[in-house]
Amino acid sequence: MKTALITGASNGIGLALAKVHASKGDNLVLVARNKSKLDEIKLEFEKNYKILVYVIGIDLSIKNAAQLVYDETTRNNIQIDYLINNAGFGDYGMFCETNWDKESQMIDLNITALTNFTKLYLKDMIKRKQGKIMNVASTAAFQSGPLMAVYFATKAYVLSFSEAVDSEVRAFGISVTALCPGATESGFKENAAMGESKLFKSKSIPSSQHVAEFGYKAMMKDKTVAIHGLMNLIMVHAIRFTPRALVVKITRSLLNK
Numbered sequence: 001m002k003t004a005l006i007t008g009a010s011n012g013i014g015l016a017l018a019k020v021h022a023s024k025g026d027n028l029v030l031v032a033r034n035k036s037k038l039d040e041i042k043l044e045f046e047k048n049y050k051i052l053v054y055v056i057g058i059d060l061s062i063k064n065a066a067q068l069v070y071d072e073t074t075r076n077n078i079q080i081d082y083l084i085n086n087a088g089f090g091d092y093g094m095f096c097e098t099n100w101d102k103e104s105q106m107i108d109l110n111i112t113a114l115t116n117f118t119k120l121y122l123k124d125m126i127k128r129k130q131g132k133i134m135n136v137a138s139t140a141a142f143q144s145g146p147l148m149a150v151y152f153a154t155k156a157y158v159l160s161f162s163e164a165v166d167s168e169v170r171a172f173g174i175s176v177t178a179l180c181p182g183a184t185e186s187g188f189k190e191n192a193a194m195g196e197s198k199l200f201k202s203k204s205i206p207s208s209q210h211v212a213e214f215g216y217k218a219m220m221k222d223k224t225v226a227i228h229g230l231m232n233l234i235m236v237h238a239i240r241f242t243p244r245a246l247v248v249k250i251t252r253s254l255l256n257k
């Protein structure tokens with residue numbers, strides 16, 4: 001039996017990924033701040049899927065958060081076969097006006113925790129010559145994002161970092177997949193204070209479950225970059241042939257209210 005560790009598993013894409021793994025019979029380590037929500041999920045999943053679920057309630061934006069989680073799983077002899085760095089959030093507004101504390105926490109979560117988690121669990125995976133990592137990036141990773149400048153930059157980091165590490169670890173039988181969803185139904189829009197941004201106005205916004213199933217399949221096939229949705233795929237390829245200044249203009253108009 002394999003075990004998946006999923007960060008940000010109390011809601012949205014992370015919770016949906018937990019459901020996908022549970023339905024495949026994988027044990028779970030679920031990490032997020034809302035411990036009581038994780039406890040509810042544990043009860044439900046252990047009953048419905050006959051698996052073991054271990055929950056860790058922690059704010060992953062604090063210093064050494066990934067190390068604390070790693071130490072806890074190691075102490076409990078839990079081997080992680082799938083590491084899913086999903087926890088993340090955004091913020092909306094002019095950079096000169098947005099809140100630094102929120103942005104600083106975003107960098108600590110979206111970048112620092114994800115990087116440290118990858119380093120810690122990767123070492124054990126390399127020793128075993130077995131394991132898969134999924135880092136949840138975004139279609140935001142492919143261009144800069146006026147009105148969400150810091151968020152887009154964090155996701156560009158996640159994509160760049162994931163592709164590079166994937167190339168390094170393939171020889172050891174390990175893969176790193178950067179999952180790149182576009183706008184998806186979850187708590188993201190509210191947490192990013194995106195209000196009436198045009199980005200979420202489309203009628204065909206996919207569910208977190210849809211994105212999670214796509215991401216799971218991509219990780220199991222050892223895909224390096226997995227862009228969800230045909231329109232997103234076309235857009236990402238079109239960006240490569242479009243002048244950068246024009247791409248920034250178009251992105252801004254999409255993010256506008």
Ligand SMILES: NC(=O)c1ccc[n+]([C@@H]2O[C@H](COP(=O)([O-])OP(=O)(O)OC[C@H]3O[C@@H](n4cnc5c(N)ncnc54)[C@H](OP(=O)(O)O)[C@@H]3O)[C@@H](O)[C@H]2O)c1
Pocket residue numbers: 007008009010011012013014031032033034035058059060061086087088089090109136137138139180181182183184185186187188189191208
């Ligand atoms: N939804 C979209 O449109 C979209 C598009 C592209 C990429 N993404 C990415 O998908 C990932 C998942 O987001 P989502 O859309 O599922 O949003 P969501 O519904 O808001 O879920 C975010 C998850 O992250 C956890 N989290 C937030 N801050 C945390 C912290 N400081 N420490 C630990 N856990 C924390 C939350 O749990 P707690 O509140 O319990 O801590 C929650 O489980 C993110 O990396 C996001 O950037 C989302």
